[in-house]
Amino acid sequence: MLERQFTEEQEQFRLAYRRFLHEEICPHMEAWRHKGIVDREAFRKAGAKGFLMIWPDEELGGLGDSDFRFEQIIIEEQHYALAADWFAPLHSRLVGPYLTRFGSREQQLRFIPKCAAGEAILAIAMTEPSAGSDIAAIRTTALEDGDHFVLNGSKTYISNGINADLIIVAAKTDPKENSRQIGLFVVERGMPGFERGRMLEKMGNKAQDTAELFFENVVIPRENVLGDPKKGFHYLMQGLAEERLIGSVGFLAAAQKAFDLTLEFVRERVVFGRKLSEMQNTQFKLAGLRTALDIQQVYVDQQVAALNAGQLAPVDAAKSKLATSELLGRVVDVGVQLHGGAGYMDEYPISRMYCDARGARIYAGTSEIMKTIISRDFLSDDYIPFNDRQGY
Template sequence: MERQLFEAEHQEYRESVRRFVAKHVVPHRERWERQGAVDRDLFLAAGELGLLGVAAPEEYGGGGIEDFRYNAILAEELAAADVLTAGLGLSLQADIALPYLLHNCTPEQAKRWLPGVVTGETILALAMTEPGAGSDVAGIATTAIRTGDEYVITGSKTFITNGLNADLVVVAVKTDPAAGRRGISLLVVEADRPGFSRGAKLVKVGQHAADTAELFFDGVRVPAGNLLGAENRGFYVMMSHLVQERLAVTVQAAAQARRAYELTLAYATERRAFGQPVGSFQHNRFVLAEMKTETEIAQAYVDRMILAFVAGELTATEAAQGKWWTTELCQRIVDRGVQLHGGYGYMAEYPIARAWIDSRIQTIYAGTTEVMKDIIGRSLGL
């Protein structure tokens, strides 16, 4: 079915994104995977083309257009080039962390931080998760105690995307440790502050280009002017931004699932066994029929989600529905794709094998499938 959500200006943008991916991403992916991080130049190139700050106001160098369809196009084009789930950190910057700044900065903070984020000179990270608290964000133990005009931060974070490259980290802290979720605030920490350090890059099973790392805060002093939003309202700010984060992962999962189907169809059409294409055995034809059907039906919901979000109407429950459904679907589709590739599906040089490893995390980060179902279940009054 023809998709209804894109206009002429989106198609133009898609063409330029496609060229960007071919030039600035695809040729470097393997090297980035070997070095365990992307080059900072990736962010500069993305910034130069305007990919990082579409939603940022023009006065800070952005495009001034809050339209998630542009974000979706970047994800879709990365998927089409088999680099979406490699762990580039662009989505974390543009889809996930930037909105925290856009919607919560004072004019003074916006002036300080946004221009660098938009050009890609400043790389962002968002640090909520701790060794002892992931799904249970309210259980974080990192504290920020106010002393005069400063906060003193003590604690650690783990699994932080862009952790090694980041220049600015939005950190969830307890400013009132006795008040549970009502005592959480967000502080922006510049990476050159004394007492801030990073652990070694975490060794993951996939997404090897992502510099996922631990971050340590040993009495890090930041001015009170680095508080993002109101003190002790950080939990609610995070919850409101999780809608966009989950939409971003939903869009990625749908795009990756579709790509896996396309790769598998192409392979199963070409590869022959017992004198015929492997896809033409009835069982495999049925598998491919299911893959096509499921990816297209998922896309219809995802496209509705995007339009609802653009209209300011996407609810937390709807975002949770899309997130768990599409990421679980992506697992199934990619796994069936590996199976239909036979032994080649297990070879790292094949995009389907890379997708299998790299996309596995999708049902876990940005809120696990179980947490998504919990959100949906509670909305039923249960």
């Protein structure tokens, strides 16, 4: 594989984070999977070490470095350590930036230090029973009433739904059925009228708490409104490109880990007197995957560079999300097949990775939605043919 571009400081950060995972997180993962939730102490320990919210300035409790490669390292190492059920990047890099992109300085000073320390856990609530990838179809409302808004509705499949202390809730501020006028509202633990439903049982990612949320006449003060309460749809679209890149980094890291687990197994497994790795079918299957993984790694690393330069286009993030999630599905499927009966046993990591991987083609936008975004781009009047981009 071509050499990857990380600074010396980032390589040291990788080693420190890897050590933290193996000392503080990995020993507890099995218990957390059985409970269906990660202990809150995990967030506090990560915050104390400076492993949450890298990007905010030091006044807010961060390191003041917005280079996405730090988060890339965190995501990769969690997957390599088989600890991705503790999805800290959801808190740190997927939800947290909404507070700095669209929140006032007062809101940042009020919320971010607690989040950086791991004392307050973040979630974002967009999905509803009848609205998934189509954000404009949400029915939850937040209607203006004097000096506050009144929030009513429900959300489902919300990651960190049980643990979260601060939840950014997307709600319509115009009750018209087809309106895209949406606001983003910070709901705090304990607000009257806010209730959590059951913790949902899932196919995979068992330690990631996922829940239903209910809002009945929840009073949201204006100081808990992020930005313009009419522009939330636009705000969400801004965040989706980075969210899909976060997903892409994780999907690819999981695929890399699944490949290594499978390679380790076939090197040891003997069938008909020969190691499985010596058989041409095994070699050809793994050769195809190894090539696809290395090519995709270059593309993802290029997208990280584009994000750092402020040039990541939503359509490119959609391409990456589509490609990495589909590739992960292929890798874990081949992995289970080459493990044989062992691959069907929960004691082998490839079995769990197979279950975890299925969600990759659904959340942050389904593969079908990604294909729709990509096709709209090349079918638009603004599309420039490839040759024309090369100066022909």
